Amino acid sequence: MPLDNLATVVAFVLPGFIGMQLRGLLVRSRKPSDFELLATSLFLSLLSYLAVTAFINACPGLAVPQKIDLAHWWFAVLLFFVAALMGLSLAALAESRPLRKWLRKKGLDLSPYPSVWNEIWRCPTGGPWAVVHLRNGTKYYGRIHKYSNDPDQDQVELWLFPVADLSGGSQPGGEANIIEGLSIYVRGDEIAAIDAWRPGEV
Numbered sequence: 001m002p003l004d005n006l007a008t009v010v011a012f013v014l015p016g017f018i019g020m021q022l023r024g025l026l027v028r029s030r031k032p033s034d035f036e037l038l039a040t041s042l043f044l045s046l047l048s049y050l051a052v053t054a055f056i057n058a059c060p061g062l063a064v065p066q067k068i069d070l071a072h073w074w075f076a077v078l079l080f081f082v083a084a085l086m087g088l089s090l091a092a093l094a095e096s097r098p099l100r101k102w103l104r105k106k107g108l109d110l111s112p113y114p115s116v117w118n119e120i121w122r123c124p125t126g127g128p129w130a131v132v133h134l135r136n137g138t139k140y141y142g143r144i145h146k147y148s149n150d151p152d153q154d155q156v157e158l159w160l161f162p163v164a165d166l167s168g169g170s171q172p173g174g175e176a177n178i179i180e181g182l183s184i185y186v187r188g189d190e191i192a193a194i195d196a197w198r199p200g201e202v
Contacts, residue, residue: 156188
C-alpha cells in the first residue's frame with residue numbers, strides 16, 4: 001500500500017479511535033468487541049470529517065485536501081481535535097446528572113456505569129461509609145477509599161480507609177471510633193454483602 005493511502009486510512013480511522021479511548025478514560029464502560037470498537041471509531045471519524053469539511057467549506061480561501069500528506073498536516077490535526085472534542089462531549093453527556101434525571105422522567109433510565117458495583121461507590125460527597133460482611137462472618141466498617149474500576153469485573157477489590165470500630169456497640173452511619181492509621185484491603189471473592197451509606201443521596 002502506498003504511504004499516501006496508508007496515511008489516509010490512519011487519518012480516517014484513528015481520530016475516532018482516539019475519541020472513544022478518551023471517553024473510555026473518563027467514563028468506565030463495558031469493554032467493546034473488536035467489531036464494536038472499529039464501528040464506533042469509524043462512525044466518530046466520519047462525524048469528525050463531516051464537521052471539519054463543513055468548517056473548511058465555510059471559510060473562504062480554504063479547500064478540503066484531496067489526500068492526507070505533510071503538506072496538509074493541519075487537516076489531520078483538525079480531525080483529531082474534533083474527534084477528541086466529541087469523545088469529551090460523550091463523556092460529559094454520560095456523566096450529566098440533569099440529563100439522566102430528565103431521561104428518567106421520560107421512562108429511559110440510563111447509567112454511565114457498567115455495573116451497580118461501579119455506580120454505588122460514586123458519591124458526590126466522597127466515598128461512602130460501608131459495613132463489609134465477609135463470607136467467614138467477619139465485618140469491617142470504613143470509608144471506601146478506593147475500589148476496583150474494571151468494567152468487566154474480572155477482579156473486584158475494596159480499600160477501606162479510614163476504618164472504625166463497631167465492636168463497642170456503636171452503630172454504623174458515622175465516623176465514631178476511628179482507628180487511626182488503619183486501612184483494610186478486601187478481595188471481592190471474600191465479600192458476602194455490603195451495607196453502604198451515601199450521605200446526601202436520594
